[in-house]
Amino acid sequence: MPTRRRAPVRIYSPGLPSELEIVVATLADVAQRVGVSQATVSRALNGKPGVSDKTRRTIMETMRELGMVGESVQLGTPRQVALVAPDLSNPVFAAFVTSISTYLARHNLLPVLCTYTLRGASETSLLGMVLKQQPIGVIFLAGRYDTEFADHSDYAMLYERHLPTVFINATAPGLRGQCVMTDDAAGTRMAMRHLVSQGHTRIGLLLGDRHHYPSLIKYEAARSFAKEAGLDLLDEATVWTTYGFESGRDAALRFGEQGVTALLCASDQLALGAVRALRSLGLDVPGDVSVIGYDDSSWLPYTSPALTTVRQSVDAMSRTAVDALLRCAQDPALLDQRRDLVFEPELVVRESTGICRTWRSDER
Secondary structure, eight states: OOOOOOOOEEEOOTTSOSOEEEOSOOHHHHHHHHTSOHHHHHHHHTTOSSSOHHHHHHHHHHHHHTTSSOTTOOSSSOEEEEEEEEOTTSHHHHHHHHHHHHHHHHTTEEEEEEEEOSSSOOHHHHHHHHHTTOOSEEEESSSGGGBTTOOOHHHHHHHHTTOOEEEESOOOTTOOEEEEEEOHHHHHHHHHHHHHHTTOOSEEEEESOTTBHHHHHHHHHHHHHHHHHTOOOOGGGEEEOOSSHHHHHHHHGGGGGTTOSEEEESSHHHHHHHHHHHHHTTOOTTTTOEEEEEEOOTTGGGSSSOOEEEEOOHHHHHHHHHHHHHHHHHOGGGGGOEEEEEEOOEEEOOSSOOOOHHHHHHHO
């Protein structure tokens, strides 16, 4: 009986001719040797989700052993991960994008950056465009998920599509997904404790939107600490605003009439805007008013004065966010769970905080 010729397997890959015909082995041979189905081999070659990195590597190694591909051939095109962020003018978001993209690249994952702005594409429209690209998952740096009373239907849609989703920082209770967050309550208490140790008793709060979960957490933590320390945290010394330098500057002008000796801000941008406003009022920082920011942007040591701030663990959080997304891609059962991965912040003391002037006078 004549030997039956095996059907050729055709492999498509960047950098190769449009069709490479191999007659030595087939996908069935690869599947049998690895111990997986032909469908799994096909998904691995085309960069589709549902195949672990270990299995992908084993499949590629087996194909090389069988002479089916050369050493330079990669496992299909890089799989895409949508990275959804607001305007990157906030340095902490830019830092997260850089770090997350680095860790994605180590797993042959291509970040698709989607930034929404007031005058540009909305979060909803960006997600619609992203889903057409069939990413293996989505990582959010901010969005409606971090705001009270917001529409969360887009995130339910991602869940219904079984798309791994990771949220950075505080999210709405009950939202399903992997949540990688800073312990904002702990960070706020660190900052308050530092100010109190310097003799400050009239402390103002400059926060973000009144319905923004991270700001709400900071507010409640500050009130709780003040009560324990026997301080009066006056309502008129708490200002809610939008994030940004200009917002911080405009909001901080109101503190000039409150007689506060220290100001705790929900972001570095708000803090630097506040420093500018206080100086315009003829006040010295930290001589008259101490100022603390939040995030620890990379250029803060070079501001004047260098800003004391609460540092988020950007690198560790980014690595964890990517790892969490990969675990969900490999184990779909995790998609049904809400998992909070909380990181301890660090207080970085620089030049913008100092001993309260009235406290120093009283000691004399």
